[in-house]
Amino acid sequence: MxxxxxxxxxxxxxxxxxxxxxxxxxxxxxxxxxxxxxxxxxxxxxxxxxxxxxPDVMRLNTGVEVRRASASQAFADARDAAARLTKALLKAGVDAKDLRTNELSLGPEYDTYPKVSGYRAAQGVEAVVRNVESADRVIEAAVAVGEEVRLNGVSFEVSxxxxxxxxxxxxxxxxxxxxxxxxxxxxxxxxxxxxxxxxxxxxxxRPVAYGAGLVAEKASISPGxxxxxxxxxxxxxxx
Missing domain, CATH: 3.30.110.170 (Protein of unknown function (DUF541), domain 1)
Known part of the structure; x- marks a missing residue:
């Protein structure tokens, strides 16, 4: 209401x-x-x-990131972590239609160019949480997936x-x-x-956005x- x-x-x-x-x-x-x-x-x-x-809607900008010795392994592990993240978000109450991939990247990393030290793969996921009261639970579920998870911020809006x-x-x-x-x-x-x-x-x-640092530090999410x-x-x- x-x-x-x-x-x-x-x-x-x-x-x-x-x-x-x-x-x-x-x-x-x-x-x-x-x-x-x-x-x-x-x-x-x-x-x-x-x-x-x-606001009664929260948009959670999250995803996964891995670094591996080979490009194929980095990509495979990122996809696996993204699948686990998606499963956790669904279990936390996010509807399947409210999940979308907003990043998919793979590229080399260098110690000293052009010497490749490894490969970084990332996959971003945006989750639309239509019950703001469940925001904390959804974020906690995402973080619990593992060290590959990244929180890139949230925004709130009136539906x-x-x-x-x-x-x-x-x-x-x-x-x-x-x-x-x-x-x-x-x-x-x-x-x-x-x-x-x-x-x-x-x-x-206008949507009110908060950075990843604020998300990580606050015990409770406040939409304002x-x-x-x-x-x-x-x-x-x-x-």
Whole structure:
């Protein structure tokens, strides 16, 4: 379940039908502008909504790495270790469709070039953990496979970011209307119908990444919070 918290901010622009001239008012972070226009009475407000939610998906970037005297042995041992890692991740609750190979490499290593000292083989595995509460168990299962395992970091994300964005739009629109009502009252007018709505400055939630060192040192994985924000420009008529 996504838990939401929000903050709001806005700027407003007011166009009121009057009798000549223009006035400007300084209201700190919010700016109100009254423009004289006998043919059109409108108020334009920019509302902003920001919502936060704890991520519910973790991406574990792991894999195996071996060094052997021959290329064939290095490759064979890396494949074997990768198979054991995959089996451990499946047993820890990761679905087969949420596992993918993201690296496969084999190459020589040198003491002094061009003298080959051995061969390094690696195979990377990305695991999508859809139950963040099981993150520690999945990581521990991977590490238990053996010394060939490498942890290359984790990232967290919100699975249904569109739901979060829709909720942020509601916050922004409600804030815009509240501002418009205030400016209509201050100008002695009645707030009319919406003339135009423009969505702008959408900031979707971005995956939060942690390095391998943090993964290894923390006893418990903490996904933190992700935030999505959106601003909406709404023009209302004034009666």
């Amino acid at each position: 996504i838990k939401l918290s929000h903050t709001v901010a806005a700027a407003a622009f007011v166009t009121v039908g009057m009798f000549g001239g223009a006035a400007f008012a300084d209201s700190g972070s919010d700016v109100a502008r009254v423009v004289v226009n006998e043919s059109r009475s409108q108020v334009t407000v920019v509302g902003e909504g920001s919502l936060s939610s704890p 249904d970011s569109r739901k979060l964005l829709r909720a942020a739009r509601e916050v922004a629109f409600k804030d815009a209307r509240s501002r418009a009502e205030q400016y209509a009252k201050l100008s002695g007018r009645e707030l009319g119908q919406v003339v135009t709505i423009t969505e702008e400055n959408v900031t979707p939630p 919070q992700q935030t999505v924000s959106v601003s909406v420009r709404v023009v209302y008529g004034l009666g």
